[in-house]
Amino acid sequence: MIRSGQFYLFGLIIVIGSIMWGSYEKAVDISIDKQFLLKPIIGTEKPIRFFGVVSRYTPREIYEGYQPIMDFLTKNTPFKFVLKLSDTYTGTAKQLGDGTIAVASLGSFVYVKYKEQYDLEVILKPLNQQGNGFYHSMFIALKNSPISSLSDLKNRSIVFPSRESLTGHWMPNYIFSNAGVSLVDLKKFNYSSHHTTVADKVLSGEYDAGVVKEAVAEMYKNHGLKIFHIAPKRTTIPLVVSKHTDQKTRQSIMDAFLSIDVEKPETISLLEFWDKELSYGFEKADDSDYELTRVIISQIDNNN
């Protein structure tokens, strides 16, 4: 009787074996077809407005921090906003002046410097984490660096951001005023195009210290850098339009930014991807907010 059992089993093995053999080619078929989901390009039907950003960061970093802002503006205004970069601070001011761009996030120094020349008008300024329109320039060094005050900078190397930025323009003079250390007392000093590259150079040990804006210092604090001195507060970077900017564009930008409620959960998740300097909301600004900055610049220019 065992034979009949074996017969059935043998039959079963033959059937299953046939199924497996028959499905061999299908089994080894490795075809996949995943349709690439193209991200919808929003606002294609809207008129384009260019948004300039001074070269405070590298182009990639500017796209990372500002493209979400463009998406926000495109979604909340009648216009499609497109980033327009420049390799210098001045270049962005010029673009604003000649009408290439409708609005720009300028540096305070560039704004004060070119306001009259290009008929610029500040409309908004970002708020800091405390809800105020101020920021600080900060002195940074490696965490294990012996530098702990401005006076320690003597015979040390230091790197500043672009001379077209307020920090880069003002801080050399500030060090002399507060610690009596002039540029000639330094072992080495230099300017770097962007705030983030300043931090990178200190972090890599190329320079003993550096000066960056508050947002960048905070960003690098957890990556091996310490803040050893904080400069006095100044008005946050201006959002500027020019005479070429039409009223509708100007108003819609203001409405969109001023409508941001940083307390709302959906807004918090939205702002998470924005440049940190612009992610705590905005308030209206006018030229008088930058008067102190203008005075500082004037003093520096006179001293030089």
Add this chain to the structure above:
Amino acid sequence: MNLPTTLKSRLFLVFGSLMVIVMFIASIIVFEKMKSLILEKHLESAQRVTHMGTIPLVDGLLAAETGGTLPVDYYERSLRTLMKQSKQEILYAYFLDEKGQSLLPQALNNINIINPESFKLGTSVSYQQNGWVLQTMYGVGVSTKVWGYLVLGFDAVQIHREVKQVLFLIYVTSGIVILIVLFATNIIAETMTRRLNQLSVAVDRLNLIPDSEALPESDDEIGRLATNFNQFRQRLLQSRLNIEQSERNLFQAEKLASIGRLAAGVAHEINNPLTGIRHSINNILEDDLSTVDRNQYLNLIDDALKNIESVISKLLGFSRLKGDDHSDSSINDAISTVVKLLDFSIQSKSVDFISKLDLELPPVHCNPNVLDELAMNLIMNAIDASDVGGKILCTTRFDNNNILFCIEDWGHGIRDQDLPKIFEPFFTTKDVGRGTGLGLYVTQEIVRGLGGKILLSTIPHPGAKFTIKLPATIP
């Protein structure tokens, strides 16, 4: 085609089939999982390469946007470098917009020719003209800003080969596992059923010989079954001994009852010589008796006493328990002994008792006591059934290795309604005190014990004919 009926074949079939099916399903699941892992691994690697490929493209685009100057063939060179450095062979590379149009300047778009008709945007593995191709696609951009898409086509022949190797390995492994499991199943089934077969054979050959070998016992279920079987066999053996003892008691009771029924005949056999003795003694006591006459009377007394002694001896011989010893016994001797004991009954009824005994009859190997009992019961029943002046025919003969012993009477016969019951114990149609109802029952048991048969015939004449067929002992 027969379905398997044995436990072993069923075990083998069920476990084997289950194993084959389980292995088949497991093979499919494992293979699909492995295939997806292999594809995932290669896809991930390819996507990583594609992502890396987007970096110089983005850098170039950003540099161009901020007014930087790029070499004329910057993008093409970037892609060619990528193709050269990639561990996976890249068959083609495209930098496209979302509509599939090349974003490279026309002069640079010589890496590959795009056929928009057949080209599909997306990630895929497909069989193309040159074999299997893994195509990946990655957005060239920063954040939500996308300038275009980098599409790379990798040679996927190695992936296909790996998948085939895995499938082959799984097939072979499954086959080996199935064979091992079937082999193990066969051994387990064999082990389990061998002991069951032993039990089955033991049950089939069940004997109640006290010193026969018991089944091996163990702690498992089959062992416990064997234990229970041994205990059952022991109880059965004890029961059989009890029954045998009861039967012996019953046979003895029936024999004693037969002796009681012989009492009248025995009394007559003894009474006649006693009368002669008394008459001879009275004559001897007379004084004028000559010595010759006295001696003649004394001889008569002696003969009479010998007759009495003979009758008592036969009676004692019939009633005595002769133990269980078996020997070659003659049915003819048993018939002669019984006829002598029943002579008075035969004579008193004037029955014509005809004996036709085959003197060449071979012996029956048995206890001689049981043949006496057998003959006594059947002849006594025939006498009881016969009317005065009736006829009884007693024959023995040898036929085909069997001894045939027939008692045929021409008496009142057996009623039809009594026929099914005549061999039942305590069934009798005789008057109270004249029969125990055990005669035919005991007779039947004796015949059965000797391996013979008892046949009853009530035709063609009134009366009955009992035929006993016993296996002969051939010297």
